[in-house]
Amino acid sequence: ATSKIKTSEDLFALYTRGFRGEALASVAAIAHVELKTRRAEDEMGTGLKIAGSKVESQEAIFCAVGTTISVKNIFFNVPARRKFLKSNETERRNIFTEIERIALVNPEIEFTVIENDVQTMHLPPANLRQRIVQMQGKGINQQLIEINEETTLAKIHGYVSTPQFARKGRANQFFFVNNRYIRHPFFHKAVMTAYEPLISATENPNYFIYFEVEPDTIDVNIHPTKTEVKFENERALWQILMVTVKESLGKFNAIPSIDFDTADAPDIPIFDPSKSTSMPKVNINPDY
Numbered sequence: 001a002t003s004k005i006k007t008s009e010d011l012f013a014l015y016t017r018g019f020r021g022e023a024l025a026s027v028a029a030i031a032h033v034e035l036k037t038r039r040a041e042d043e044m045g046t047g048l049k050i051a052g053s054k055v056e057s058q059e060a061i062f063c064a065v066g067t068t069i070s071v072k073n074i075f076f077n078v079p080a081r082r083k084f085l086k087s088n089e090t091e092r093r094n095i096f097t098e099i100e101r102i103a104l105v106n107p108e109i110e111f112t113v114i115e116n117d118v119q120t121m122h123l124p125p126a127n128l129r130q131r132i133v134q135m136q137g138k139g140i141n142q143q144l145i146e147i148n149e150e151t152t153l154a155k156i157h158g159y160v161s162t163p164q165f166a167r168k169g170r171a172n173q174f175f176f177v178n179n180r181y182i183r184h185p186f187f188h189k190a191v192m193t194a195y196e197p198l199i200s201a202t203e204n205p206n207y208f209i210y211f212e213v214e215p216d217t218i219d220v221n222i223h224p225t226k227t228e229v230k231f232e233n234e235r236a237l238w239q240i241l242m243v244t245v246k247e248s249l250g251k252f253n254a255i256p257s258i259d260f261d262t263a264d265a266p267d268i269p270i271f272d273p274s275k276s277t278s279m280p281k282v283n284i285n286p287d288y
Contacts, residue, residue, distance in 0.1 A: 107131035
């Protein structure tokens with residue numbers, strides 16, 4: 001947000017994503033919006049109701065510390081736009097997809113989803129592994145392999161799945177950079193290269209991979225959705241990512257290791273150039 005910018009250099013060193021205030025104003029223009037907010041030092045909070053950009057009421061209220069925003073009846077005053085909404089199930093999936101991305105980068109925050117007065121999702125505060133299990137089911141816990149690598153270019157951490165759990169079709173595959181969800185086919189290829197000897201070309205592993213880089217080494221303004229990011233050191237990071245995943249798979253015996261046990265191996269003498277060598281003798285049996 002602009003309030004965090006003190007000098008022009010701060011534009012290239014932003015770790016936060018700020019708050020798109022104009023987005024909330026746009027929502028308030030086409031929906032019924034109710035806001036409740038209270039600071040910790042205040043006894044009373046403020047309640048605000050807006051419908052179609054018109055302030056219907058603003059008053060002091062009793063409410064919990066923090067801010068709650070509810071949005072109802074989207075496009076109630078723009079019927080032409082409302083008819084372009086997809087089916088309820090499609091819109092529901094879109095909402096859950098966005099919640100999933102936000103929850104995976106904020107495991108310490110509690111999330112609750114209520115549909116038609118029925119709670120359909122509850123994610124209590126957790127660590128990253130627990131949050132993945134909360135969202136993907138207990139079955140995923142046994143297949144998670146931790147990755148962790150820190151270099152001068154980036155810190156890479158997260159989880160990948162063991163090869164035997166790779167499956168055909170869509171898998172749970174997530175990249176995040178500085179807690180921002182991104183799509184990155186180039187880095188996806190790096191992960192798949194690490195798995196190449198272990199799974200078929202039609203199978204896909206699960207992965208949840210997080211990059212932490214200096215903000216001035218990435219450009220998030222490639223696409224309006226901010227899901228496409230350009231890295232300054234893309235090729236070097238590709239190599240680091242591929243090696244990191246491959247090493248983690250090897251540590252957990254996902255990749256067959258070479259056995260260097262010499263207990264039962266034949267004793268092969270080491271060549272000593274200072275010693276003279278003689279021509280081997282060949283004995284021939286003329287009666288054979």
